[in-house]
Amino acid sequence: MKEIRQRPRIGIPRALLYYEYYPMWKTFFEHLGAQVVLSSPTNRQVLAAGSSRVVAETCLPVKVFMGHVLSLVGKCDYMFVPAIRSMEKRIHNCSKFLGLPDMTKAAVPECPPILEPDIDVDKGKRELYQAIYKLGRHFTWDPLKVKKASEAAWQAHQSYQAQMCLRGQTPLQAMEEMFTAGERGIGEGKSNFSFNIALIGHPYLLYDEHVNYRLLPRLEEAGARVFTTEMVDKGELDAFVTKLAGGPYWTYDDEVVGAGGYYLEREVDGVIGVVAFGCGPDSLMVDIVQRYAKKRSKKPFMLLTLDEHSAETGFLTRLEAFLDMIQRRKKIKCA
Numbered sequence: 001m002k003e004i005r006q007r008p009r010i011g012i013p014r015a016l017l018y019y020e021y022y023p024m025w026k027t028f029f030e031h032l033g034a035q036v037v038l039s040s041p042t043n044r045q046v047l048a049a050g051s052s053r054v055v056a057e058t059c060l061p062v063k064v065f066m067g068h069v070l071s072l073v074g075k076c077d078y079m080f081v082p083a084i085r086s087m088e089k090r091i092h093n094c095s096k097f098l099g100l101p102d103m104t105k106a107a108v109p110e111c112p113p114i115l116e117p118d119i120d121v122d123k124g125k126r127e128l129y130q131a132i133y134k135l136g137r138h139f140t141w142d143p144l145k146v147k148k149a150s151e152a153a154w155q156a157h158q159s160y161q162a163q164m165c166l167r168g169q170t171p172l173q174a175m176e177e178m179f180t181a182g183e184r185g186i187g188e189g190k191s192n193f194s195f196n197i198a199l200i201g202h203p204y205l206l207y208d209e210h211v212n213y214r215l216l217p218r219l220e221e222a223g224a225r226v227f228t229t230e231m232v233d234k235g236e237l238d239a240f241v242t243k244l245a246g247g248p249y250w251t252y253d254d255e256v257v258g259a260g261g262y263y264l265e266r267e268v269d270g271v272i273g274v275v276a277f278g279c280g281p282d283s284l285m286v287d288i289v290q291r292y293a294k295k296r297s298k299k300p301f302m303l304l305t306l307d308e309h310s311a312e313t314g315f316l317t318r319l320e321a322f323l324d325m326i327q328r329r330k331k332i333k334c335a
Contacts (some may be wrong), residue, residue: 007035008139009077010115013068014039016061017084017097019171019203023178024157026081029217031149031214032139037076040067042210046071051308060276060307061204062096062103064211069108078115078138079104085120086251093251094281164230170216171230172207178326194223195326198263200289201274202255203230212274212304213312214326215319222323229259236262244288250281260289264297270326271299272319277307300326 010029012018024235026036040046042064069079081101085093096103101116117135121128136146162320163174196217199206206212206228219226229237237254240261245253256273263271273289274284286303293301302322304315 002181007033008078009035009037009076011037011039011069011072011079011112013065013072013079013081014041015065015068015208016100016204017082019207021157022171023160023175023211024153026155026179027156028149029080030141031152031324032136032145033129034139037072039071042067042208044210047308055104057278058278059096060275061202061279062100062209063308065100065207066107069104069111070128073108073110073112076112078113079111080115083116083118084251085118086122087119088251089122091122091248091251091253095281097251161230162236165233168231170207170228171203174230180181192223193225195225195269195323196227196267197323197326198227198259198266198268198271199274200229200256200263200271202252202276205274205276211306213315215274215304218316219323224323225226227263227266229255232259232262244292248261250285252281253285256282256285257288260286260301261292264289264293264299264301268299269330270322270335271301272322273301273303275305277305277310300329 012022012025022038029036046067047064048067049070050063050065053066053070054063069081072079081104083099083101086099087093101114104111104114106271117131119128119131133143133146136143136149140146149268151163160171160174160178163169163177164171167174169177199216199219206215209215209217216226234254237258238248239258241248241253241258244261245257248254256275260271260273271293273286275286290301290303293299300322302318304318
């Protein structure tokens with residue numbers, strides 16, 4: 001009797017660049033006949049497990065990532081941990097993304113074999129295509145099949161970005177609709193908002209509800225219509241990065257500097273920046289936005305810094321005080 005070959009299982013941690021590229025990754029692997037295994041949402045146990053495997057100075061997003069890797073051990077045949085060096089010419093990525101595969105091997109030695117494509121757009125298309133084909137050879141030696149899988153993956157990524165921008169959806173809502181067809185956009189179907197709030201920051205901080213104490217749901221419950229980076233055209237974000245910083249240096253400058261500049265000049269009642277404690281690039285980016293908010297804009301701006309030792313009570317107190325100020329300002333304007 002002929003043995004049925006099981007589909008290889010690819011583990012994808014629900015952390016870091018998951019929020020940016022998961023539809024693309026999922027589409028690529030499934031077109032090559034693999035099964036994608038996604039870790040569960042972050043919880044206290046995941047964060048504690050990740051924190052126990054790295055030194056204390058490691059940034060919060062990496063601790064969360066390691067916790068998700070640990071949660072997938074024993075549930076998959078391969079772990080997908082790309083080393084993403086650059087996504088645009090002469091623009092650099094944070095070192096945590098460059099060294100993520102090596103950090104994972106060191107922190108989680110029991111991890112299954114790691115698929116670690118080296119993505120560096122700065123080296124040109126030839127190097128990028130070679131990295132994609134090298135990744136695809138784990139599942140097939142047919143280059144045409146890899147090519148078709150990569151084209152389908154890129155189309156999924158384009159649709160994902162367009163859906164968020166045009167329909168005002170967060171990554172979580174867009175993915176829910178793409179894969180299960182049943183989620184609404186932010187505020188879709190509502191009309192009783194009291195004020196508008198813009199959130200700026202990296203998706204792995206804005207949309208991990210355990211790390212940020214359910215920030216988005218709390219804002220909506222308070223009557224705020226929430227606007228995020230994904231709802232803005234990439235060209236406009238890049239224009240504000242150039243305006244505020246003279247041009248991009250870090251890969252994800254647009255998520256903080258670009259979105260901050262854009263919303264500080266738009267009809268929102270306040271802007272909230274969310275960063276991770278001890279993150280070097282974030283500290284530089286948010287400083288640019290804070291200076292711009294103080295000198296060039298009259299919009300209220302609040303910075304929320306997250307780490308695993310943050311107290312929820314203090315976090316909520318600051319948030320409530322900021323929202324109260326926003327509401328008082330609106331009442332004074334309407335009087």
